[in-house]
Amino acid sequence: MNIKRASLQQKILLFFSLILVTITVLVSSTTLQSAYQHSNSQLSQSFDTARQVFLYKLQNDGNVLSGSLRSAAKDFNTKQLIASGKEDPESLAAVLVNQQRRSNADFSMVFDGEGQVIYSSLTETELTPEAFNSDAIRLSVIDGDVYLIKSTEVKFLEQQPQVDAWLLMGINLQKLVDESVQQLTGYEVSVISGDNYVFGTTNRETAELANFSLLPNATMIEVDINQQAQIAYRFFADEKEYTDVSFVFSIASESAFLNFFQLAFQLSVELIIAIAGAVLLSLYLSNNITKPLRVLAGVAKRIQQGDYHSPIPDFDAAEVNNLSKTFEGMQDSIQAREAEINQLAYYDTLTGLPNRNSFIKQLKHKIETGNGESFAVLMLDLDRFKEVNDTIGHNFGDQLLKLIGRRIESLKLADAFYARVGGDEFAILLNDVNERDLISMVKQYTHLFDLPFEVEGIHLDVDASFGLAVYPEHADSAYGIMQCADIALYKCKETHHNYIRYNSEFNTLSIQRLNLMSELRLAIEQDQLRLFYQPKLCLKTDEVVSVECLVRWVHPEHGFINPDEFIPLAEQSGAIRQLTHWVIRTALKQQQQWQQQDINLQFAVNISAVDLVDLSLPAYVSEQLTLHHVDNRYLTLEVTESALMSDPDAAIKALDMLQRMGIKLSIDDFGTGYSSMAYLKQMPVSELKIDKAFVLDLANSDDDEKIVKSTVDLAHNLGLSVVAEGVEDEASLEILKRYDVEFAQGYFIARPMNAEDFFDWMSQTNYRKIANA
Numbered sequence: 001m002n003i004k005r006a007s008l009q010q011k012i013l014l015f016f017s018l019i020l021v022t023i024t025v026l027v028s029s030t031t032l033q034s035a036y037q038h039s040n041s042q043l044s045q046s047f048d049t050a051r052q053v054f055l056y057k058l059q060n061d062g063n064v065l066s067g068s069l070r071s072a073a074k075d076f077n078t079k080q081l082i083a084s085g086k087e088d089p090e091s092l093a094a095v096l097v098n099q100q101r102r103s104n105a106d107f108s109m110v111f112d113g114e115g116q117v118i119y120s121s122l123t124e125t126e127l128t129p130e131a132f133n134s135d136a137i138r139l140s141v142i143d144g145d146v147y148l149i150k151s152t153e154v155k156f157l158e159q160q161p162q163v164d165a166w167l168l169m170g171i172n173l174q175k176l177v178d179e180s181v182q183q184l185t186g187y188e189v190s191v192i193s194g195d196n197y198v199f200g201t202t203n204r205e206t207a208e209l210a211n212f213s214l215l216p217n218a219t220m221i222e223v224d225i226n227q228q229a230q231i232a233y234r235f236f237a238d239e240k241e242y243t244d245v246s247f248v249f250s251i252a253s254e255s256a257f258l259n260f261f262q263l264a265f266q267l268s269v270e271l272i273i274a275i276a277g278a279v280l281l282s283l284y285l286s287n288n289i290t291k292p293l294r295v296l297a298g299v300a301k302r303i304q305q306g307d308y309h310s311p312i313p314d315f316d317a318a319e320v321n322n323l324s325k326t327f328e329g330m331q332d333s334i335q336a337r338e339a340e341i342n343q344l345a346y347y348d349t350l351t352g353l354p355n356r357n358s359f360i361k362q363l364k365h366k367i368e369t370g371n372g373e374s375f376a377v378l379m380l381d382l383d384r385f386k387e388v389n390d391t392i393g394h395n396f397g398d399q400l401l402k403l404i405g406r407r408i409e410s411l412k413l414a415d416a417f418y419a420r421v422g423g424d425e426f427a428i429l430l431n432d433v434n435e436r437d438l439i440s441m442v443k444q445y446t447h448l449f450d451l452p453f454e455v456e457g458i459h460l461d462v463d464a465s466f467g468l469a470v471y472p473e474h475a476d477s478a479y480g481i482m483q484c485a486d487i488a489l490y491k492c493k494e495t496h497h498n499y500i501r502y503n504s505e506f507n508t509l510s511i512q513r514l515n516l517m518s519e520l521r522l523a524i525e526q527d528q529l530r531l532f533y534q535p536k537l538c539l540k541t542d543e544v545v546s547v548e549c550l551v552r553w554v555h556p557e558h559g560f561i562n563p564d565e566f567i568p569l570a571e572q573s574g575a576i577r578q579l580t581h582w583v584i585r586t587a588l589k590q591q592q593q594w595q596q597q598d599i600n601l602q603f604a605v606n607i608s609a610v611d612l613v614d615l616s617l618p619a620y621v622s623e624q625l626t627l628h629h630v631d632n633r634y635l636t637l638e639v640t641e642s643a644l645m646s647d648p649d650a651a652i653k654a655l656d657m658l659q660r661m662g663i664k665l666s667i668d669d670f671g672t673g674y675s676s677m678a679y680l681k682q683m684p685v686s687e688l689k690i691d692k693a694f695v696l697d698l699a700n701s702d703d704d705e706k707i708v709k710s711t712v713d714l715a716h717n718l719g720l721s722v723v724a725e726g727v728e729d730e731a732s733l734e735i736l737k738r739y740d741v742e743f744a745q746g747y748f749i750a751r752p753m754n755a756e757d758f759f760d761w762m763s764q765t766n767y768r769k770i771a772n773a
Contacts, residue, residue, distance in 0.1 A: 044220050047233040050185035050249055055237060057184070058137050061176050062150055065169060066135075068103040069152040073167050079156050082110055082165050085118040092119050105169040106147065113164050129166035137237040139173070139245040141193045146173040146245050174199050187249035192234070194244045202250055212248040222253065229253035299331075348420040350398055351405035359419035359427050363478035366431070367471070376438055376470045378428040378445060379485040381493065383463040385424040396455050400462065403453045411448060413441050427485070442468055446498045465492040466499035474502045517573045519555075520566055524578050529553050531586050532752035535767075536604070536723060536745045539737045543768040546602035546636070548745060549587040550752045551579070571610055580611045581620060588628040588635070590755055595630075599762060599769075604636040606668060612639055613650045618657050632662035638689065640668045652682055659684040666723070670711065681718060688715040692726020695746070699731035712739045 072078050078095060085092040096108045096119060110119040111129045125142050132138045132151040140149050147170035154165035173191060181189050182201045190200035195213040197204055206225055215221055215234040223230050232250045237243075346358035354362070366375060382404070389397040401424065408418055408426060417429035430441060446466060452459040467489025475481040488502040523529055529551055536546040553561045570576040587603050594601065611617055625632055637658060639651075655665055666687035690711055694704045708724070715722045724736050727746030736744055753761060762769065 040220075043231065046186070047220055047249055050187055051233070051235050051247075054181065054185055054189070054247065054249075055137065057181070058148060058176065058237060059135075061171065062137055062148055063135075065103055065105065065148070065171060066150045066152065068099070069150055069167050069169060072099050073152045073154045074158075078167075079154060082118065082154055082167070083156055085110055089119055093121075096121070100169060103169055104171060104175065106172040106175075107142075107170050109168045111166040111168065113162065113166075115166070118165065127168065129168050132168060133166075139237055139243050140170070141198075141243070141245060142170070144193075144198070146191055146193060146198050147171060148173055148176065177201075185249065187233075187251050190248040190250065192246045192248060198245075200248075202248075212250075213246075215248065217246070223250075348405075351402050351420050353405050353409070353426075354417070354419040356419065356421040356427075359417070359421055359429065360478050360482065362417050362419075362429060363481065366429070367476075367478060372472060373432060374434075374471060374473070376430040376433050376468060377481050377485040378430060378442060378499075379421075379467045379469075379482075379489040380426050380428070380445070380464045381422075381467075381489055382424040383465060383493070385462075388460065388462075392455075392458065396458070399455045400453055400460060403455065404462070407448050407453075408445070411444060413444065425489075427482070438468075438470070442466060442499050465489055465497070467492050467502065468499055469502040474504075516555075516558075516561070516566060517569045520553075520570055520573065521575050521578065523553060523555075524575065524582050528556075529579075529582065530754060531583065531590065532754055533590075533758045534745055534752040535601075535750050535758075535761075536743045537749050537767060539733070539741055539744055541768060544601065544762065544765070545743070546604060547758070548604040548638070548752075549583060549606075551583055552752075567608070571608055576608050576610045577614055577617075580605075580607055580617070584621060585624055588624050588630050591630050591634060592628040593755075594759075597759070599759070600634075602634050602636055602664070604638050604666065606638045606640075609640075612654050615654075617654075618661060621658070621663065622661060633664065636664040636666055636687070638666045638668040648683075652684075655684050686720060687723060688718075688720045689723040689725055690741075692746070695724050695726040695732060695736075696728055698735055699729055705735065708736075708741075709739055712741055716740070 078099075081088070081092045081095050092110065096110065100106075100108045100121070107121045108119075109117060109122065109127065109129075112118055115129060122142065127140065127149070129151040132140075132149045133153065138149050140147055149168065149170040151166050151168035153163045154167055155162075156164045177189055177191060177200065179201060188200070188202040190202040190212055191198045192213050197208055197212065211223070212232065212234060215223075215232055218233075218235050220231060220233050223232050229252070230250050231253055232248055234246055234248045236246050346354055346361070348355045363377070385397065385400075388400060401420070404426070405418070405420060408428070413430065415431045417431070419427045419429075421427045428445065430438070433441065446464070449462055449464050452461045454460075467485045467487070469475065469481050469484035469488055471481050474484040484502040487506045488500045491506050492498075492500040530553075532550045532552050533547040534550060535544045536548065537543070538545045551563060551567075553563075553566055555561050567576070567579070570579045583605055587605055591601075591603050607617070621635070621637075625635065639655075659665055664687065665683075665685040666689055667683070667685050668689045669691040670688050688711070690708060694707050694711075698704050698708060712722050721742040723743040723745065724741050725745050727733050727736070727744045727748045729748055733744060733748060749767075750761060750765070
């Protein structure tokens with residue numbers, strides 16, 4: 001049953017007096033605001049007009065002075081006197097003094113065509129005449145006074161192109177800026193040079209108190225001087241501000257806004273009368289009209305504070321009741337939108353797990369309310385996740401991330417809190433853990449990846465790296481503990497462990513790595529690097545037939561830096577090409593010197609995956625071989641197995657190009673990567689190096705012996721010779737000989753040496769020297 005309610009509009013009409021007062025207030029305030037804006041706009045326009053009038057006056061004064069100068073410059077007698085000014089300065093001075101008086105100028109100067117002073121009525125100043133030969137207003141400060149300066153060219157023959165002399169005069173600005181300017185513009189005028197008041201119609205003390213020199217350019221601004229408001233407007237004679245001379249117009253605020261203040265007083269009286277009537281009416285209207293509004297205002301405040309469940313009452317007036325229903329709908333909509341926003345802000349849309357914002361919020365809450373209780377943060381990042389996306393598609397990658405999120409959530413340890421904080425990165429908060437149980441918990445998370453994940457019938461073996469940090473041992477803030485866990489995570493990925501606990505040294509090393517990255521290029525350019533040479537022994541003839549060139553860096557501050565540290569930095573920073581070029585150049589230079597000393601050895605140089613796809617490398621190698629007169633057959637380029645397999649097709653093309661040049665190619669560190677036999681047989685290499693990991697303990701390990709034997713058989717079946725690196729004892733050397741390994745290198749034969757030590761070693765070793773080619 002519909003109940004007809006009285007209209008709110010009908011009630012308002014009964015009390016039209018309130019409406020009248022309200023309208024009066026609104027009209028008054030609007031009028032007052034418009035009047036103020038209008039007055040302000042008029043004042044701004046007035047300032048701008050006054051500026052234009054003032055600058056026009058200065059422009060006109062300058063034009064008059066320029067006209068006088070041009071007339072003098074065309075006068076034949078004046079030209080003659082200027083031409084003979086150096087021989088007869090007195091006559092020139094007499095004419096210029098007379099011209100200066102006629103031009104109402106305060107000083108004059110004459111320059112020759114090179115800008116050197118011939119005559120000056122000033123004692124000492126440095127002016128460039130060309131700078132003042134312009135229609136623009138040119139001002140300069142000389143001995144604390146500001147001058148309007150103009151110059152003109154003097155040509156002894158008018159048709160000639162070159163300038164023979166310059167005539168320059170200046171008028172003290174105090175003659176031009178006086179009381180007449182104030183009457184003309186309607187404002188006090190101050191002349192400012194830099195931070196100093198020079199002169200003006202404004203009192204000096206007033207100008208200095210107002211700090212006119214600090215005012216912004218071309219902006220009307222109010223300043224307070226001795227508790228009296230002033231409106232000031234600062235501007236420059238030239239927008240490009242060739243000098244630091246500026247001008248300030250000022251006027252008392254009372255005078256500037258006189259009409260506005262009168263109107264404001266009238267409106268204020270009317271407003272007081274209207275308010276008095278409104279107060280009387282409001283006593284009667286408060287219970288009839290404003291009560292529903294106050295109730296709804298209270299509802300709006302509760303909604304603002306997040307209370308979306310308080311009931312909203314019904315009202316008699318139809319309009320107010322409709323408004324009440326609108327509030328109710330608005331309350332429901334805000335509640336739904338806030339829930340949606342909260343979901344987007346604090347939860348990952350893919351996995352449904354909390355996101356980084358939520359995780360950090362949880363950490364902050366834990367720190368604020370935990371009274372210093374210890375907790376741990378475990379960060380995990382998927383290994384080679386990009387390969388999953390690139391191989392089977394991003395849709396599979398997304399489904400894999402969902403499965404990983406579910407599997408992690410299934411392990412409920414230490415009231416754990418889980419979040420996806422990056423693309424393939426997850427974070428775990430382990431609450432109230434003790435040191436005894438912590439490692440056991442971490443291992444349980446690492447074991448989650450022992451079983452494969454099934455995505456649309458495809459079984460995927462996924463590995464993950466974990467970084468662990470403990471509060472408050474490693475950091476005392478949410479962001480700090482996250483950073484520590486991140487550092488530990490990337491240290492874990494770098495060292496290929498399952499997990500790593502944060503150590504403060506990791507952070508230092510990270511900073512050091514950044515410094516080294518920037519210092520490495522400098523080290524290459526300044527020749528701070530050194531090449532060491534490790535001999536390779538032919539096991540059939542006991543001859544030293546080759547050396548491997550190994551780069552070393554002895555840092556002036558950090559001492560010896562392991563190549564495993566700075567070579568990856570070179571690859572990351574893009575300096576690897578520069579480093580490789582240095583090694584090739586230095587090695588071939590040493591080869592050339594040793595050939596002159598009857599030492600003919602092959603040189604092996606390591607190149608990286610970046611070098612392998614560098615199309616300029618073959619040309620550079622050819623250039624250096626020619627430059628140092630070294631035969632191509634004496635150079636071997638070694639490339640790691642992992643570098644070859646990162647992009648095998650590109651590697652094969654690059655190796656083909658080098659092989660056609662007659663350069664020997666070798667696969668380094670064989671056995672540590674994942675070589676495809678199909679690609680291996682296509683590669684134009686002639687040598688395979690067994691990684692030292694399988695040779696170091698060869699004499700004591702049956703497994704290593706089997707691996708070496710099978711690798712040698714594989715190489716020989718492919719027509720490749722074999723080099724074993726890492727030979728540490730004679731027993732291992734004998735095993736290699738028994739397996740028909742062609743070459744060996746290692747500490748048992750000789751350590752890497754610098755060029756001088758290697759030369760001495762060659763002269764003393766019992767191994768045979770290769771016969772001269």
